[in-house]
Amino acid sequence: MKPLDDQLRNLLRRREPPEGFAERLLARLEAAPPRLTFAQRLSALTRRPVLRWVMVAAMVCIVTVLGVVRYQRQQRLNAQAEQASREAILALRITSTELHTALERAQHATMQALTDSKNSKQETE
Amino acid sequence: MSKAAEQSVEGSLARCAGGDSSAFGEIVREHQAMVYSLALHFLRSPSMAEDLAQEVFMELYRNLSVIKSGTHLKFWLRRVTCHRSIDRVRRKGTNGTLSLDDVPEPAAAEQAHDPLLEAKLWRLVGSLPEKSRMAVILRYQEEMELREIAEVMEIPVNTVKSSLERALALLRGKLARSMGGVKV
Numbered sequence: 001m002k003p004l005d006d007q008l009r010n011l012l013r014r015r016e017p018p019e020g021f022a023e024r025l026l027a028r029l030e031a032a033p034p035r036l037t038f039a040q041r042l043s044a045l046t047r048r049p050v051l052r053w054v055m056v057a058a059m060v061c062i063v064t065v066l067g068v069v070r071y072q073r074q075q076r077l078n079a080q081a082e083q084a085s086r087e088a089i090l091a092l093r094i095t096s097t098e099l100h101t102a103l104e105r106a107q108h109a110t111m112q113a114l115t116d117s118k119n120s121k122q123e124t125e
Numbered sequence: 126m127s128k129a130a131e132q133s134v135e136g137s138l139a140r141c142a143g144g145d146s147s148a149f150g151e152i153v154r155e156h157q158a159m160v161y162s163l164a165l166h167f168l169r170s171p172s173m174a175e176d177l178a179q180e181v182f183m184e185l186y187r188n189l190s191v192i193k194s195g196t197h198l199k200f201w202l203r204r205v206t207c208h209r210s211i212d213r214v215r216r217k218g219t220n221g222t223l224s225l226d227d228v229p230e231p232a233a234a235e236q237a238h239d240p241l242l243e244a245k246l247w248r249l250v251g252s253l254p255e256k257s258r259m260a261v262i263l264r265y266q267e268e269m270e271l272r273e274i275a276e277v278m279e280i281p282v283n284t285v286k287s288s289l290e291r292a293l294a295l296l297r298g299k300l301a302r303s304m305g306g307v308k309v
Binding site for chain 2: 004
């Protein structure tokens, strides 16, 4: 008698499915193709060599354009910041000059008042 | 899987991804005996086995993008068939009551055998607990190693080992009793 292992191997050998199994399956798929998710469709697309390179090229273009746009925006912001900084410095300079003039005038007026007061005292004496 | 067969399956996979529906037919024909036999030996009903095998291939069609190679495809088909078969038996609550006479002829040429002993063994395999039965089928139909069975069934290798040992001891004991104490 054959050992159990051989008997099981013999008993559980592969068997072919009924005739037309694959044809029935393909007809079923054709009649109602399973709905693929967006990720599955995208993933299936990337498996096609030509489309894979097209997608890589498209990604490179998108990244380059986004990089250029971002760089230009940054440059514009830098220019605006520099302009604002220059205007602020100019405003401070003007303010400083005005204050200086006002101070000089005030000092002059004080000196004048003191001199006038001294003169009138001497005249009284 | 031989290198040529592996390349052929990978070629079919690439053509399938490129929208060639006949390539999917080739994949089905290449693996239909494996999937159908796993389901048939486990479910013991040709109609349920065909239905389940069709479901497995439909699921494969939806998941073609995740298949990386011919080896991965074989592993994926075995894993999905194994889990779907166990799920189906659990859902329906019963095993089929197919007799060995109704089982389709094996794909390979059959060796000389004792029909009575085979019928008895067929019934005994069908009476095994689900996980032990699947482990026995994977081991003897697919000639898989314990580690491979563990990966397909997603259980520890030691569990597979003990399930197989218990199943074989049970089969040996019951067969010996039914043969009037003859050792098998």
